[in-house]
Amino acid sequence: MIRLDKRPNPSKAWSYSTPLLAVLLTMIFGGLLFAALGKDPFVAIRTIFYDPLFGQHAFFYRPQLLVKAAPLILIAIGLSLGFRAGIWNIGAEGQYIIGALCGAGVGLAFYPTVSFIIFPLMVIAGALGGWAWAMIPALLKTRFGTNEILVSLMLVYVAENLLRGMAVGLMKNPEGFGFPGSRNLAQYPSATSWISQNAGIHWGVVFALIAVIFAYILLTRHMLGFNIRLAGQAPRAARFSGVNPTRLVLFCLGTSGALAGLAGLFEVSGPAGQVTTDFNVGYGFTAIIVAFLGRLHPVGILLAGLLMALTYIGGEIAQSQLQLPAAAIQLFQGMLLFFLLAVDLLTNYRFRPKQGAAA
């Protein structure tokens, strides 16, 4: 018989190796799934993981990987700060939308002026928009003790309706023949976040890397980072040591909101280009998975974001080249999180032969 013993401390070795183990298990069971669908599992796995990086058209996919991963990483870094402190911002999708609307609003208001100052103003507006949207659940929590999970989530739907109103109303392209959607900011040089479209570099990619570095320094070298970790791991101890919970909530929700807002602004002024009725495609929710897949660690999130982007892009290639159904790819992505959570058991518990069973 085998018995599960809780480890006194989570195993360091396992906490690093479980994500790899989860990826491996996903490949095995995903391969079985693809085989059951009548496709060669080795070809399918190679198409998803290898082809975007080293295949024939990798010159196109590698930059795309950055474009797809940047918003995920930027949002997930913000979320991870709160998650570490036990503050659950589930509404990053809404903050992403509002950031995009505020930033795009500034850019559209200046159209067609040419000035180097427009884009920096848009960045500020985007960050402020996301921050302000996150302040709603933050203030409601600190003032009235409401649950930030519910409030932030509900605000996503409010933001979506605002987005639709803007796309068909105020921000609609006056030269768009009555069709919804704003002017294309990617074609407005003073307002685009693109640095090099072919290299897949826009300001969001740059900011994502900066965010990773700052979060790393914050968590390992700064008192505030220590307080965040303490509040999550030992709330009582944190209170005794003088951590101000109100300030922590405002900081964590505010930062994650601002980063999500930035992600939205960079997306709307670059890859997406336009405010459209369905501008948001779920980055704010996928980022939650990325944050956990990356162990809430900045470097982990960087890698997890790239991995997630790889499964999206590889999944699309597998769809079009092997005619795998989209649902199989989604199942494959779901497996990844499922196995990660499952093998987490190894980090916190160990297997022991049951004593006395041998006798």
Place this chain on the structure above:
Amino acid sequence: MKKRTLLKGAVAALALAATPAMAQDKTKVGFVYVGPVGDGGWTYEHDQGRKAVEAEFGGAVETVYVENVPEGPDAERVITQMALDGADLIFTTSFGYMDPTINVAAKFPDVKFEHATGYKTAPNVSVYSARFYEGRAVQGTIAGRMTESNVIGYIGSVPIPEVVRGINSAYIHAKKVNPDVQFKIVWVYEWFNPAKEADAAKVLIEQGADVILQHTDSTAPLAAAAEAGNVIGFGQASDMAEYKDGPRVSSIIDNWAPYYIARTKAVMDGTWESTNTWDGIGPGMVGIGEITDKVPAEVKAEAEALQASIASGEYHPFTGPIKKQDGSDWLAEGETADDGTLAGMNFYVEGLEGEIPQ
């Protein structure tokens, strides 16, 4: 700016470097879908068109598709990837793929693109759509005759001219046969979202609608109508025949197969040109699904007569006198709407309540 031009050149060079993959004997045709192929509506019919292309040309043509592609940057990546993989002709089958299609087309001048329901063309980009409003006229006639509560519910998807046209056409013809009819319209801002579509149908039924018309892609509104009982609906984009014994009394069917076959043939023959196609019931791009026995024989006959007169070109669904919602004149007695006005239609006709979201 100079840097940008240089980079554009680089991409063109890369695109050229990728052309050996295109130099194959088989003609490769790609399809990008907004929903899943099993949506039972819009995407399903496009996929039927793809299958028809395969059946028509057999081994000479290879088709590929990607489903559930969000409109926006993801679409641009998927279209590019198809072009890189050697597609000769790519059909992008949702309105929101318009800018991505144009962007990718600029990078792949040798690949032909066909965008459904949009308005932007290029030397290698054609647009095509169907005159769904002709089907709406038939649908409106049946709906106006069948309603007992005189409230007809309409699920609008995205407020673009195509959808507004459908609402106007259905309303004009419902009103013609039933002056007391009233339309209630709910916008869901998506093409395919079964949960939202079902909610919208339920709300409309609660508000007294006993006929549900939809411009969304799933069968969820029909399922909601079946659940409510005593409510009828119509198949949208596809026949949705599985609801024939239930609420579905007829349908508008998009028949893309002949167009897809013709365009594929044109690429194979080297005669493909950028065109703007807008066909209706007459050429067969819009079909009316079987009208079931729930509909009284005289209503059925009336609907079929209308269908025949539209098909022959004898009758135009937008024939004056028609006023706009604000009471101003639009079409004088006997005047018919021109295609330009229809293509950009952004107003309701007189009698409709509410506003187009803007």
